[in-house]
Amino acid sequence: MLPLRVRRICSDISSLKIQGARKIALASIEALYFASLDSRAKSPQALYSDLLLAADALSKTRPTEPMMRNSLHDTIRFVLLQTKKKGASVEGIRDALAEQKKEFFSHMQLHFEKICEFGARQIPQNSHVLVHCHSHTVVGILRRAQFLGKCPIVICTETRPRFQGRQTAEELASAGIDVSLIVDSAANTYLARSDLVLVGADAVTASGDLVNKIGTSSIAQLAYMHGVRFYSAAELYKFDPATRWGAPEPLEQRSASELGKPIKGVKMLNPAFDVTPAKCISAYICEEGIVPPQGMLQLASKILEHNKQ
Numbered sequence: 376m377l378p379l380r381v382r383r384i385c386s387d388i389s390s391l392k393i394q395g396a397r398k399i400a401l402a403s404i405e406a407l408y409f410a411s412l413d414s415r416a417k418s419p420q421a422l423y424s425d426l427l428l429a430a431d432a433l434s435k436t437r438p439t440e441p442m443m444r445n446s447l448h449d450t451i452r453f454v455l456l457q458t459k460k461k462g463a464s465v466e467g468i469r470d471a472l473a474e475q476k477k478e479f480f481s482h483m484q485l486h487f488e489k490i491c492e493f494g495a496r497q498i499p500q501n502s503h504v505l506v507h508c509h510s511h512t513v514v515g516i517l518r519r520a521q522f523l524g525k526c527p528i529v530i531c532t533e534t535r536p537r538f539q540g541r542q543t544a545e546e547l548a549s550a551g552i553d554v555s556l557i558v559d560s561a562a563n564t565y566l567a568r569s570d571l572v573l574v575g576a577d578a579v580t581a582s583g584d585l586v587n588k589i590g591t592s593s594i595a596q597l598a599y600m601h602g603v604r605f606y607s608a609a610e611l612y613k614f615d616p617a618t619r620w621g622a623p624e625p626l627e628q629r630s631a632s633e634l635g636k637p638i639k640g641v642k643m644l645n646p647a648f649d650v651t652p653a654k655c656i657s658a659y660i661c662e663e664g665i666v667p668p669q670g671m672l673q674l675a676s677k678i679l680e681h682n683k684q
């Protein structure tokens with residue numbers, strides 16, 4: 376049985392109380408640390424087994440989250456190396472994990488700040504920006520642009536069925552940004568007058584395709600048609616290494632109950648994510664800078680390989 380604190384985080388991630396790839400990855404590492412504190416293991420190997428169980432449960436909470444999977448993978452690998460050290464002890468591993476978590480969080484913060492800076496530079500003065508869903512990274516970029524005096528004018532789609540766009544609009548408004556909310560189906564009307572689209576990322580594939588909140592691909596296709604630039608803010612940790620060998624990114628299907636009252640005789644379908652083809656993406660904004668979709672494979676592979684040494 377998983378410790379209560381781990382089960383709570385799993386449930387907060389599945390229910391979207393914790394949402395957005397970045398926050399999900401950070402919460403999963405916090406949960407792994409709690410798993411180490413709450414484990415009753417008496418040997419490093421037993422502690423490692425407990426952490427593996429926790430990591431497995433966490434990674435199943437949202438199937439379309441390579442950033443969480445990559446983070447858990449690296450941390451589990453770190454724990455394995457600790458267990459193999461001469462004189463390894465349960466206490467020693469807990470301490471090492473605490474340090475590792477601190478380092479991971481500060482790295483993620485640094486990457487976030489870099490993306491905000493690179494992203495803000497892509498936003499022209501007084502430009503019209505269309506955003507979809509709620510991405511902490513996108514909000515960070517727009518806040519940074521506002522701080523730099525660029526005064527973006529933002530349109531948020533409400534993002535059915537969970538309405539994450541409302542949260543985006545609220546956060547931008549409280550940062551003093553000119554922001555309006557539209558229904559998802561009004562995207563085409565406002566795209567025609569937008570200077571750019573800015574969305575987050577849940578996964579980036581080896582071919583440079585983007586997996587993000589359902590509706591992203593329709594907006595991207597429309598932006599392509601209108602000749603509007605389309606950016607996705609994506610840490611390199613959002614790259615899914617399995618796609619290098621042809622594995623498709625799993626796309627989460629959520630409960631039909633999110634769509635409201637059932638209708639007799641009607642199937643209710645609720646896919647959470649969709650795939651935007653690389654050709655519709657002007658560039659990714661990552662911690663290394665502004666990268667065309669074709670460049671993500673090489674950059675991300677380098678980072679993920681580096682962590683395996």
Ligand code: RUB
Binds near residue numbers: 394396509
């Ligand atoms: C959120 C979503 C976000 C990405 C990136 O979907 O699609 O664009 O997760 O977010 P959900 P961030 O609400 O289903 O989690 O920039 O915060 O990592």
